[in-house]
Amino acid sequence: MKSLQILCPVFREEEIILEFHERLREAVRPLRERYSIAVTYALDPAPDRTEEILLALAERDPEVRVLVMSRRFGHQAALMAGIDTCQADALIMLDSDGQHPPELIPRLVEAWEGGSQIVQTMRRDGNETGFLKRSTSAMFYRLISRIGSIELQSGAADYRLLDRAVVQVIRDRLPETNIFLRGIVAWVGYRISFIEFEPLRRLKGASKYRPSVLVNFAIQGISSFSKTPLRLCTITGLFVAMLSMLAAAGQMAAYFLFGHSDVQGWASLMTFVSLLGGVQLFFMGILGEYLGQIFDEVKRRPRYLIRTDSAARPDASPGAAAQTVPGPSEHV
Structure with missing residues (x-):
C-alpha cells in the first residue's frame, strides 16, 4: 500500500x-x-x-x-x-x-x-x-x-x-x-x-498575514529568481552618466563659443541632484537586499x-527532538 x-x-x-x-x-x-x-x-x-x-x-x-x-x-x-x-x-x-x-x-x-x-x-x-x-x-x-x-x-x-x-x-x-x-x-x-x-x-x-509579511514574501520571491533589479541599476547608472557627459559637453561648448557658461537655474539643478540622490539610495536598497541574501546563505544557519x-521516542535522549537542517548533505 x-x-x-x-x-x-x-x-x-x-x-x-x-x-x-x-x-x-x-x-x-x-x-x-x-x-x-x-x-x-x-x-x-x-x-x-x-x-x-x-x-x-x-x-x-x-x-x-x-x-x-x-x-x-x-x-x-x-x-x-x-x-x-x-x-x-x-x-x-x-x-x-x-x-x-x-x-x-x-x-x-x-x-x-x-x-x-x-x-x-x-x-x-x-x-x-x-x-x-x-x-x-x-x-x-x-x-x-x-x-x-x-x-x-x-x-x-x-x-x-x-x-x-x-x-x-x-x-x-x-x-x-x-x-x-x-x-x-x-x-x-x-x-x-x-x-x-x-x-x-x-x-x-x-488572517495572520500582515501586509508587511506579504511585501517581504514578494521581495523574497523576486530576489530569489531574478537579477533584473541589479541590471536595472547598471542601465540607469549608464543612462545618468551619459546625460551628465552630454550636459558637461554642452557647458564647455557654451563657454568656448559664447564666452560664458550658464550659471542660472539653481532650482532645476537642485531638483536634479535630489532626484539623483533618491535614485542612488533606491538602488543601494536593491543591492542591500541581494547582499542580505548572500549574508544569510554564507552563515549556513x-x-x-x-x-x-510528537513522533520522538519516549526514551530518546534529551534534545533529540531539536532537529535542524544545517547543510545540503544533511537533513532530518
Whole structure:
C-alpha cells in the first residue's frame, strides 16, 4: 500500500484546528482503501492553546504528528520542516485555516496517479477577496514571470501535491536558507498539472498575514529568481552618466563659443541632484537586499529548529527532538 503525508502549517489557530482536522479526515476517507495516510502539523509557537490542542490530538491519533518550532520561523520554514521529515510516496501541503478546501485532495491524488509528479493548485479569487489584494497579487505574478527565471502561474498557491522524487530533490539538493517554495516548485520542472479552486472563507478568526509579511514574501520571491533589479541599476547608472557627459559637453561648448557658461537655474539643478540622490539610495536598497541574501546563505544557519516532535521516542535522549537542517548533505 502506498503512503500519503498531509502537511499543514499552523500558527495561532486554536479556535478552528480541531474542526479543520475533522474536515480533513472526512475529505481523505475515500482514499484510505488504497493509501496509508499520515498528517503532519508544523506549528509556529504562539501564546495560545494551539500547541496544547495539537499535542493532545497526536496522543489520541497515531496518524497525527506535530512538529513544534523552537520559535516562529515562518510559513515557508514550516513547510520545509514537513518536507524534511517526509518519507511518504507523495506529500500534500495545505494551509490549516480552511481556505484551502481539503475536499480537493482526492483530485490531486487522481492527477498524481495519472502521471503528474507535481499537482499545483491555482487560486481563483472572487469578490470575497479585496480588490487591492487581488490586484497586487496579479501584479506580483506578472512581474516575477516577466523578469524572473521561472514561469510562475498567476494564483499559484502553497496547496499542492509533490511526488517523492520531487520531495527528495528539494530536500537534498536545494539547501537555500531563505527558500521561496512557489518559485522552487516551478523551477525544478518535472511533470506538472494544474487544478483551479476558489478559496473558502476562514473557518473562524482573521488572517495572520500582515501586509508587511506579504511585501517581504514578494521581495523574497523576486530576489530569489531574478537579477533584473541589479541590471536595472547598471542601465540607469549608464543612462545618468551619459546625460551628465552630454550636459558637461554642452557647458564647455557654451563657454568656448559664447564666452560664458550658464550659471542660472539653481532650482532645476537642485531638483536634479535630489532626484539623483533618491535614485542612488533606491538602488543601494536593491543591492542591500541581494547582499542580505548572500549574508544569510554564507552563515549556513539552519532554516528552523524543532523544539518538540510528537513522533520522538519516549526514551530518546534529551534534545533529540531539536532537529535542524544545517547543510545540503544533511537533513532530518
